[in-house]
Amino acid sequence: MLAYTYVGPERFELLEKPRPTLIDPRDAIVRVTLGSICTSDLHIKHGSVPRAVPGITVGHEMVGVVEEVGAAVRSVRPGQRVAVNVETFCGECFFCRHGYVNNCTDPDGGWALGCRIDGGQAEYVRVPHADQGLTPIPDAVSDEAALLVGDVLATGYWAARISGITSDDTVLILGAGPTGLCTLLCARLHRPRRLIVCEPDPVRAAFVRTHWPDVLLTTPDACRDFVLSHSEHGGADVVMEVAGSPTSFRQAWECARPNATVTVVALYDEPQVLPLPEMYGKNLTFKTGGVDGCDCAETLRLIASGQLDTTPLITHRFPLDRIDEAYRLFESHADGVIKVALTPPTGAKS
Ligand SMILES: [Zn+2]
Ligand SMILES: [Zn+2]
Numbered sequence: 001m002l003a004y005t006y007v008g009p010e011r012f013e014l015l016e017k018p019r020p021t022l023i024d025p026r027d028a029i030v031r032v033t034l035g036s037i038c039t040s041d042l043h044i045k046h047g048s049v050p051r052a053v054p055g056i057t058v059g060h061e062m063v064g065v066v067e068e069v070g071a072a073v074r075s076v077r078p079g080q081r082v083a084v085n086v087e088t089f090c091g092e093c094f095f096c097r098h099g100y101v102n103n104c105t106d107p108d109g110g111w112a113l114g115c116r117i118d119g120g121q122a123e124y125v126r127v128p129h130a131d132q133g134l135t136p137i138p139d140a141v142s143d144e145a146a147l148l149v150g151d152v153l154a155t156g157y158w159a160a161r162i163s164g165i166t167s168d169d170t171v172l173i174l175g176a177g178p179t180g181l182c183t184l185l186c187a188r189l190h191r192p193r194r195l196i197v198c199e200p201d202p203v204r205a206a207f208v209r210t211h212w213p214d215v216l217l218t219t220p221d222a223c224r225d226f227v228l229s230h231s232e233h234g235g236a237d238v239v240m241e242v243a244g245s246p247t248s249f250r251q252a253w254e255c256a257r258p259n260a261t262v263t264v265v266a267l268y269d270e271p272q273v274l275p276l277p278e279m280y281g282k283n284l285t286f287k288t289g290g291v292d293g294c295d296c297a298e299t300l301r302l303i304a305s306g307q308l309d310t311t312p313l314i315t316h317r318f319p320l321d322r323i324d325e326a327y328r329l330f331e332s333h334a335d336g337v338i339k340v341a342l343t344p345p346t347g348a349k350s
Helices: 039-045 152-162 178-188 202-211 223-229 248-254 296-304 320-332
Strands: 002-008 011-016 028-036 062-069 081-084 124-127 134-136 170-174 194-198 216-218 236-241 256-264 285-288 314-319 339-343
Touching (some): 011 320, 062 124, 134 296, 152 178, 152 296, 170 223, 170 248, 178 194, 178 202, 202 216, 216 223, 223 248, 248 256, 320 339
Parallel strands (some): 170 236, 314 339
Antiparallel strands (some): 002 011, 028 124
8 A cells, every 4th residue: 555654864754665454453444545844744754853753654634444453452343434533542541530641651642653663645444442542524524524523623622622712802823824724623612702813824815705704813922912902901811822933832822811711822942931030920721742742523414514614724625645735835835735635546436
């Protein structure tokens, strides 16, 4: 089968590899019908994910059809359409039982697919702990509508959930890339009084204006004044930092009102400074970390009922054999790209 492979630093190649087989009774084999590219894949390519194992098939955003399941798998069966979760988790350890599945203590726990074990920019993928890692897709939900459920949408849903948004709140979201937009969609589910998105790229800002015209838009330079003039208590009640730029962490807490919640979703290339003397008396609550992607069934239910729709984010489509071209486009931000969908040669069967 075709598998896009992390050969070494700066080298991803589409190689011919054997189809994966079941290794553990809790595994499933999934025929990938649609995959995508995530910024984390670019981080692997450029060497900023030291735990990524050379030789692995990359890709951790995919949907597909279950081909085969191990003897211990209970929640899915061959022939079922499924969303694959970016995180592998056992469902049994202390962290899993508390919903902190990102911190699962299983050897495969956390982000393993397409990083430490073979992922899904390929025709088939082996998913460990399939009872937790696969979520059946309702018949009414298309592959494209479900494509982002396991990763960027899971991140947006989790970020909105832990931020404790109320209907009185002014919510500021920094960054309108794929994850920022998923965070925006999920923040809307909580019906805050006001949503402000800060995005420097005029194409991405225009994308927000076109699809969600009720959202207020600002740029990093104007953000602080804009938020002050569009909030009642000296800043945003909730700030969600999804930009990860050199200045966005500082901007996040500067734009927050006293006693606000600042949720840091972004990944940074550099350490960030928490200047406590400047923050004294502001009494902020910071929430940080990696997604706990354990709400996929709920997000699929919201998609099926029409409350959540990420299909506008899929702006470009490629067959898997043109994946190099898809990567170049995705990384360049050219042509208004937000997310790409990749179809393997075997993907069109379903
Ligand atoms: Zn990702
Ligand atoms: Zn666990």
